Amino acid sequence: MQDSDPPVVETRVPGAAFGGAPTIRDVARIANVSIGTASKALNAGGRLSQETREKVLRVAREIGYRPNDLAQSLHRAKSRTIGIISNDSFGRFTFPIVEALENRLAEEGIAVFMCNATDDPARERQHLDQLLGKRIDGLVVTARRADKRPPIGPLAHGLPVVYVFSQADDPAALSLLPDDVGGAVLAVGHLSALGRKRIAHITGPEHFEAVRLRRQGYRSALSRAGLAEVDGFYRPGVWSEAWGREVAAELFARREKPDAIFCGNDQIARGAADALREMGVAVPGDVAIVGFDNWDVMALATRPPLTSIDMNLKALGREAGDSLLEMIAGRKLSGVERRPCSLVVRASSVGGGGG
Structure with missing residues (x-):
């Protein structure tokens, strides 16, 4: 315990006398107590007599000492x-x-x-x-x-x-x-509610958990809507506009073409939209598109502007x-x-x- 610190004569010392902000060392020196005792008194901690605590607090007030946040953090x-x-x-x-x-x-x-x-x-x-x-x-x-x-x-x-x-x-x-699964269900449910029956899914690399979860949601929503998952309509690849363009072109070279595309991100969706426009396929007249991420830079720059899933x-x-x-x-x-x-x-x- 620090209550054994010797008594001192109280002295008023203005803060300016220190040539800067007073420190806890100044408080301890003037109050004639250890730095540890001064710290306990200033932070309302430790086992101190009321007399010692009041003495330290009085000296701190008189010299204008203000504890900073870091010093206080050492104790709280x-x-x-x-x-x-x-x-x-x-x-x-x-x-x-x-x-x-x-x-x-x-x-x-x-x-x-x-x-x-x-x-x-x-x-x-x-x-x-x-x-x-x-x-x-x-x-x-x-x-x-x-x-x-x-x-x-x-x-x-x-x-x-x-x-x-x-x-x-x-x-x-x-x-x-x-909720990647829930987001995919929202996207595909929206497309099926619009009357789309042949919904493709272009997405990123399967080693991403989000890709696997979004596919799970895609398949679940198709099942809820009573729609079949068409062979070849699920296309994992890379997160890029180039991949969206490439796959959209391939899908529309098929005999059975999609009437909607759910894309794993907005970059893929923008690439798909560009490819369809170049082929003369109307969006959303012939094909509706939904992206994922709701990245304004992509979604608003896509032509037409992109419906997308926002991850909030x-x-x-x-x-x-x-x-x-x-x-x-x-x-x-x-x-x-x-x-x-x-x-x-x-x-x-x-x-x-x-x-």
Whole structure:
């Protein structure tokens, strides 16, 4: 205990006398107590006599000492900062998530440090070490795809961690993801409700979990609508406009042609729309098209403007902020949670439809 510190003669010392902002060392020296005792008194912690505590607080007031957030964090274990580690070097998915996350945390006076690991484990570990050195209160991990990844948790020494548009291969982790199956069901259900019977699906590489899940939703929606999955209408490949153009041309060289195309992303959809226009195939008159991502840069530039599935990334980012705040407060959260997507209708499916 520090109550044995010798008594001192109280002295008023103006803050300007220090040639700068007074420090906790100044408080301890003038109050004639140890720095540890001064810290306990200033942070309302430890076992101190009321006399000692009041003495330290009085000296702090007299010299104009104001504890900074970092100094306080050493005692309350809160720095009011969180870290973000992303592997999305393009920012297509990360930026909406981070914007909403920052806005949510700013409401609580919490700042954000963001680092880009670019799929480099060594760089990720370096960023994590630096963030831990800043005594962050929690960590958000995000990426450009939602496939499983090794958990960062063991490296974070029990720090609250939320994965958003990313998922840890760890049942104890919390992962927030868009509902890819549900999004595909929305897309194909929309097309079938328009009376389309022969719905093709052009998408990306099958090693992406999102591709497999969207195909699952595609097949489920066809079944619900009583439609057959036509052989050769499912075409996995690459995430590019070139792939959309190539497959659209191939599909329309067939005897049995689709009357609708559900695309795994908006880039593929734009490529398909370009190819159909060049072939003189009317969109949506002959073929309706629905994309996935609702990326304005692509969806609005497509001719006609593209109906697309919105993954509601800003809602995911805000929920990540809410979840992280709960975890920082001591609540344990875990599991994979998938959040609903939305259908944004434009002219590529309904011809002049709103959006």
